[in-house]
Amino acid sequence: MTAREGERPQVTARATVEDVARLAGVSTKTVSRVISGGPHVSPSTRAKVQEAAATLRFRANSVARELRSGGVSSTVAFVIGDLTNPFFAAVAAGVERTIARSGLTLVIAATDDESRQEPAVVAAMLERRVRALLLVPIAEDHAYLDGERQLGTPIVAVDRPLSTASSDSVVFDNHGGAMAGTLALLDAGHRRIGFVGSTSRLSTHRERRSGFLDAFAARGLTADPDLVRTDAPDVAAAEAATRGLLSGARPPTAIFAGNNRATIGALTAIRRNATTTGLIGFDDVELADALGLSVVAHDPELMGETAARLALDRLDDPGRALEQVVLPTRLVLRGSERSVR
Amino acid sequence: MTAREGERPQVTARATVEDVARLAGVSTKTVSRVISGGPHVSPSTRAKVQEAAATLRFRANSVARELRSGGVSSTVAFVIGDLTNPFFAAVAAGVERTIARSGLTLVIAATDDESRQEPAVVAAMLERRVRALLLVPIAEDHAYLDGERQLGTPIVAVDRPLSTASSDSVVFDNHGGAMAGTLALLDAGHRRIGFVGSTSRLSTHRERRSGFLDAFAARGLTADPDLVRTDAPDVAAAEAATRGLLSGARPPTAIFAGNNRATIGALTAIRRNATTTGLIGFDDVELADALGLSVVAHDPELMGETAARLALDRLDDPGRALEQVVLPTRLVLRGSERSVR
């Protein structure tokens, strides 16, 4: 070695335990013990091995390690529809934090909210032998997951239950939240209230719509079905739907928006329309506070944390009963239930 | 087999190629060929193997496959500071999409914007033998990455260059964007303009601050240093900083907000203050359009896509010259450069 103190010789190929063992003059098993922090290694041997590892820039291959150690990976998969939606991004952040705290690594894959993509994306995750699978379900049928669960992979449905309802899950109280929000609009004096929601293919939105309708029933009123829009999956569609409602013959005096995209679209349409209209949205949105926007709020990061926790709990005890968590929503009134500009 | 047509026998242990080979009466290599879609297999053998695989609910172990096939994994790591920030979530979405289109899988790990965590988080990713590493740098020194790059792992710095500037990178034109935004405030007639930015430990924010100052210089003016705040890393701090500015003896008539958190905090403070104040923010924010909020906009998803593309390009050609992409910003004026309520 002619390398000077403090310099590392240039290493161009990846070292293996065997290389380290050779340089340190010990067996591969001893190297393995040192890099895994195992017991039964004398301090001097340990030091020798660590120096050899540093010299060779050795980095343990966790793929090989996991294969040998029973094929149980240390990754957890989160299959999500759309990471660009801040709601799901916040859920993902909660998942990541909880997973990382357990020393596991998070793999994220998106289905782009396309039912047909889900099985393939999930299959790719399962081929990686992920320790657990967290899934925002979008496919119509989840029977294809039954076999996997029998093989012991924890599966947690996030935000919506599986079509088969046969897994741990964490959802929000969609019906109750939507009902509370709608009641707030009714109590502010509104009677003609529009509903702008995403596709009714999603259980979340069906539940929110029925919460909306049930709020009327609870006051002995009936919602005008002509004011219910359930086909506004994005901001632009929600804006158009709201514009359509506001420009009708008998426009609503308030809007209940079924999710964060709908809220933004509805608010944009309302401001463009130069009317004052009441507005409450499901999901918190950034700037809601600054805008005095009333919302049905919840904690998406807690949803992510809970989902990860459910998976970890099932790893601990595969036999435990299915747990289906319903997280509460919280009505936050800031004034827009009366009118917003 | 007594299972009826259409039923699958209950399988409780994970099948391997060996199990499938035995059931199909072929060698493991033939099974391998079939499941990898390889050539040189007769249709009848292929069918036999596929049936056996289905019966046993066989699922290839991609971990073992990759180990055997040279240890080159099909995962790409994205080490991010904070996934709860919609800006970074959007970047992550761009990364995910591009990575997935190449048949690769994305691993996401967060550093919580803590310098000290970065090396450990990065090390964990490298031990997984990720094919490439995308990193939003937060550590002070990135010399620790030099060895890894020599070993051939593409490393791409995202949003900020590495401290060593020794990698491919993709950033926004922070100086130009901030300058354009500030010029718009000056051209709207403002002379006392406050700057609210996140920590000056980040190069992005230093560049935005100098863009802010240089805009004054370009008009032969000088910014009042008392109106420059560079210690507002989150919404609450930005709101407090803005409130402080607005309640000063000679308050600014406009604010330039250094990022999306600062914009939200500043807008909240302005609305609470019941003044009309000009406002332009760096980063687009949801609802900006509805609010008539002028911003220095850009394309975070494009940043993610570009970062992934840089990594893939370097995998293709490890010898190519370093590429340091500067993505443009776009000034979007919606009225708040004059005043916002």
Next chain:
DNA sequence: CTGTTAGCGCTTTCAT
């Protein structure tokens, strides 16, 4: 077209 053998990098026996 199909099979045999060896081995990816690591850790698990089981010795010593």
Next chain:
DNA sequence: ATGAAAGCGCTAACAG
């Protein structure tokens, strides 16, 4: 405290 040999599940290399 340390080591030799075997093998995790799969595929490359080379038969045949």
